[in-house]
Amino acid sequence: MDSHSIAAQTAEPAHLEHEHPAFLRHHFENVAQQREAATFGMWLFLLTEIMFFGGLFCAYLIFRNWYYPAFVAGSHTLHIWAGTLNTTLLIISSFTMAMAVHAAEVRHRGPLLRWMVLTIVLGCGFLCVKAYEWHDEWVNHHVPGLNFSIQEFTHTNPAYPGDKPLAPDMAEKTQIYYSLYFVMTGMHALHMIIGVSLLAILLIRARGGAFTNGHIAPVENFGLYWHFVDIVWIFLFPLLYLISRHQ
Amino acid sequence: MSTIVSLPDQSTARLPKVSYLNKEYGLKSWLLTGDHKRIAVLYMISITFFFFIGGAMAALIRLQLLTPYGDLLAADTYNKVFTAHGLIMVFFFLVPSVPATIGNFCIPIMVGAKDLAFPKINLLSWYLYVAAGIMMICVLTFGGVDTGWTFTTPLSTHYLNTNVVTAGLAVFVAGFSSIFTGLNFIVTIHRMRAPGMTWFRLPLFVWSHYAASILMVLGTPVLAITLTLVVLERTIGIGVFDPTRGGDPLLFQHLFWFYSHPAVYIMILPGMGVISEVISTFSRKRVFGYTAVAFSSVAIAVFGFFVWAHHMFIMGISNYSALVFSLLTMLVAVPSAIKIFNWAATLYKGSITFETPMLYAFGFLGLFTIGGLTGVFLGSLGMDIHLTETYFIVAHFHFVMVGGMLMAYLSGVHFWWPKITGRMYPEGVSRLAAVITFVGFILTFFPQFVLGYLGMPRRYAAYPPEFQVLNVFSSAGASVLGIGYLLPLLYLTWSLKYGKIAGPNPWQATGLEWQIQSPPLTENFDKTPIVTHEAYDYDWLANKTRNEVTTVG
Numbered sequence: 028m029d030s031h032s033i034a035a036q037t038a039e040p041a042h043l044e045h046e047h048p049a050f051l052r053h054h055f056e057n058v059a060q061q062r063e064a065a066t067f068g069m070w071l072f073l074l075t076e077i078m079f080f081g082g083l084f085c086a087y088l089i090f091r092n093w094y095y096p097a098f099v100a101g102s103h104t105l106h107i108w109a110g111t112l113n114t115t116l117l118i119i120s121s122f123t124m125a126m127a128v129h130a131a132e133v134r135h136r137g138p139l140l141r142w143m144v145l146t147i148v149l150g151c152g153f154l155c156v157k158a159y160e161w162h163d164e165w166v167n168h169h170v171p172g173l174n175f176s177i178q179e180f181t182h183t184n185p186a187y188p189g190d191k192p193l194a195p196d197m198a199e200k201t202q203i204y205y206s207l208y209f210v211m212t213g214m215h216a217l218h219m220i221i222g223v224s225l226l227a228i229l230l231i232r233a234r235g236g237a238f239t240n241g242h243i244a245p246v247e248n249f250g251l252y253w254h255f256v257d258i259v260w261i262f263l264f265p266l267l268y269l270i271s272r273h274q
Numbered sequence: 275m276s277t278i279v280s281l282p283d284q285s286t287a288r289l290p291k292v293s294y295l296n297k298e299y300g301l302k303s304w305l306l307t308g309d310h311k312r313i314a315v316l317y318m319i320s321i322t323f324f325f326f327i328g329g330a331m332a333a334l335i336r337l338q339l340l341t342p343y344g345d346l347l348a349a350d351t352y353n354k355v356f357t358a359h360g361l362i363m364v365f366f367f368l369v370p371s372v373p374a375t376i377g378n379f380c381i382p383i384m385v386g387a388k389d390l391a392f393p394k395i396n397l398l399s400w401y402l403y404v405a406a407g408i409m410m411i412c413v414l415t416f417g418g419v420d421t422g423w424t425f426t427t428p429l430s431t432h433y434l435n436t437n438v439v440t441a442g443l444a445v446f447v448a449g450f451s452s453i454f455t456g457l458n459f460i461v462t463i464h465r466m467r468a469p470g471m472t473w474f475r476l477p478l479f480v481w482s483h484y485a486a487s488i489l490m491v492l493g494t495p496v497l498a499i500t501l502t503l504v505v506l507e508r509t510i511g512i513g514v515f516d517p518t519r520g521g522d523p524l525l526f527q528h529l530f531w532f533y534s535h536p537a538v539y540i541m542i543l544p545g546m547g548v549i550s551e552v553i554s555t556f557s558r559k560r561v562f563g564y565t566a567v568a569f570s571s572v573a574i575a576v577f578g579f580f581v582w583a584h585h586m587f588i589m590g591i592s593n594y595s596a597l598v599f600s601l602l603t604m605l606v607a608v609p610s611a612i613k614i615f616n617w618a619a620t621l622y623k624g625s626i627t628f629e630t631p632m633l634y635a636f637g638f639l640g641l642f643t644i645g646g647l648t649g650v651f652l653g654s655l656g657m658d659i660h661l662t663e664t665y666f667i668v669a670h671f672h673f674v675m676v677g678g679m680l681m682a683y684l685s686g687v688h689f690w691w692p693k694i695t696g697r698m699y700p701e702g703v704s705r706l707a708a709v710i711t712f713v714g715f716i717l718t719f720f721p722q723f724v725l726g727y728l729g730m731p732r733r734y735a736a737y738p739p740e741f742q743v744l745n746v747f748s749s750a751g752a753s754v755l756g757i758g759y760l761l762p763l764l765y766l767t768w769s770l771k772y773g774k775i776a777g778p779n780p781w782q783a784t785g786l787e788w789q790i791q792s793p794p795l796t797e798n799f800d801k802t803p804i805v806t807h808e809a810y811d812y813d814w815l816a817n818k819t820r821n822e823v824t825t826v827g
Binding site: 052053054055056060063064067068071072074075076078079080081082083085086089090093094097170171172173199200202203205206207209210214 | 387388389390391392393395453457458460461464465466491492493494495496498499500502503506507510511512513514519520521522525529532797802
């Protein structure tokens with residue numbers, strides 16, 4: 028904070044409305060302070076998100092060490108093409124979101140709208156692929172608690188003839204793999220749904236020119252959130268899909 | 275160096291014409307407000323409501339335990355009553371108590387800002403609290419929940435047929451209310467300080483809230499995901515905590531206590547902030563060892579994250595990890611002791627006066643010290659095996675939470691009451707209430723140390739007849755304690771209309787909040803203050819009042 032500008036400001040009457048941009052909220056001294064506070068708040072929020080997913084990653088670490096064969100067998104039933112496609116979609120959507128933030132910075136409304144629409148489309152594409160996968164797992168009786176069957180794991184998986192069938196007690200443990208799979212991808216998908224909804228709201232406001240007048244904090248901070256959700260997936264993809272792929 | 279300051283004559287004080295209380299009228303102006311002071315008042319009303327519900331549950335518990343065979347409640351009803359007491363008192367009173375009310379009111383003013391960084395998120399946090407509260411009331415009215423406040427698996431996931439899911443979701447939502455409060459505080463303290471308000475000029479109240487906020491922001495999400503897993507295990511049947519599917523109940527304990535141990539520091543740290551302010555003000559001295567007290571708050575926050583497994587010594591964790599966690603538990607006593615010794619050194623050669631907040635603060639010092647020291651007993655492995663799951667542990671955490679935190683809360687409410695409402699509470703009856711609370715508290719919980727040491731287990735609806743005498747003492751104490759808590763409710767409400775006008779600085783305290791009118795303006799300050807003095811600088815205050823003519827209105 029620049030102490031000179033503060034001193035100058037306090038010397039004058041408190042509210043000089045015409046000198047403030049319309050988006051500066053009354054309790055901030057200046058635009059820089061408002062923007063710094065918003066960004067700092069967003070980073071802190073992302074820290075809470077890391078702790079939220081951290082509990083799941085901790086559980087994953089423990090159970091993967093205990094039940095490694097069950098995790099390999101579970102992982103081998105997933106569609107690796109779907110996971111790869113989704114990873115690609117998300118990485119591209121992070122790029123389009125970064126371009127949207129850039130468009131807001133240089134105050135170009137048209138490109139901003141186009142990049143935002145593209146991000147929404149890619150996010151929805153991700154969710155569609157994810158929904159297809161979940162449906163497939165439901166059909167194959169892989170949902171623990173609702174319709175789980177260990178049948179598939181006590182026999183050799185035709186796609187992986189090298190895998191030995193699991194003993195019944197280890198085959199039971201594939202439920203832990205699927206529990207974690209559904210909770211982790213479910214929580215991630217929930218964050219995607221919230222993200223796409225927020226982006227739709229931002230899009231409507233952006234059409235009115237809300238973020239191309241120098242007030243880019245909402246778009247910038249949403250970008251941080253979007254990249255965070257992307258990074259979570261970057262961890263989920265190898266942990267859930269790529270177990271033992273190097274063998 | 276101590277300075278003797280006589281309190282100002284209040285007979286000439288008048289209420290200011292415009293303040294945050296009368297700038298706007300109507301229910302809507304309160305329910306849609308972004309003003310941190312109004313949100314603090316909303317919070318104060320809500321947590322008082324839940325405090326008395328939780329208190330009523332405590333009264334039922336003590337009535338039940340008056341006789342050995344539990345003639346009042348059926349055993350499963352008793353389980354629901356103590357669960358409701360625990361859940362409400364922990365998540366709906368203690369966690370938001372000081373931060374969401376006094377902290378919300380004072381922190382922006384103390385750092386010299388017009389409001390918290392995110393006023394709308396602050397309001398959202400209150401609405402989340404209310405939504406969680408309504409869910410909790412639903413749980414109580416539709417049959418209750420009997421897991422204990424700890425949601426222990428597999429009891430909560432497989433064996434109980436009560437409203438575990440609703441209760442779990444209520445705590446989940448309340449957790450997010452607490453996350454948003456903590457997030458707001460951290461950003462405000464980092465980014466909204468007035469010019470000249472350096473980190474080491476901040477009042478210690480702000481430092482302790484900063485430490486507590488770190489715990490809220492880092493710990494609460496882990497509780498959220500843990501409760502999500504419990505709810506999913508109960509509704510869908512996923513198996514992360516279910517041994518029949520290969521899950522591990524001990525993992526639940528680790529994740530739960532990873533939040534719930536730091537949560538006790540979320541509860542106590544803001545109270546410690548109140549005590550620093552009150553002790554300095556009423557002994558007219560700068561807090562001895564300001565830097566040590568400030569950093570001890572941060573140290574408590576850091577150590578607090580590495581002691582959780584001391585709740586699990588008898589649950590089958592390995593001997594080596596038990597040893598390490600026992601050692602770390604001993605270490606966390608050090609920063610707490612630093613605070614106690616520094617407060618004692620602040621009192622030394624101070625000009626001490628015995629206003630009500632100071633009486634509560636003295637209560638805090640004694641009771642919190644007993645609570646803390648018995649915590650060291652429980653942290654030692656051998657003693658813990660004998661004492662855990664007995665009334666010794668109940669007495670221990672009530673000494674810290676009720677004797678410590680509730681005393682600090684009441685101290686803070688009395689201390690800042692003139693600032694919040696513009697009126698004084700009645701001094702005589704409030705001193706009486708402070709003494710009654712202290713006596714009632716000792717009578718209620720001291721016998722429980724003995725009961726626990728003799729082996730009376732916690733959470734049972736009945737007990738062997740030889741424990742009756744001590745239980746009667748405890749129940750008698752609880753009724754005295756109840757009077758001690760009802761009195762402030764009555765006279766503080768009375769004082770809203772009939773209390774003496776306080777004036778801007780009735781205690782001659784040094785914080786920025788005392789240099790503005792009471793009740794404050796909506797924007798707190800006419801112009802952004804420029805801070806040139808250290809915290810608790812009573813010489814600065816004496817010179818300031820000598821040189822300035824204070825005007826009100």
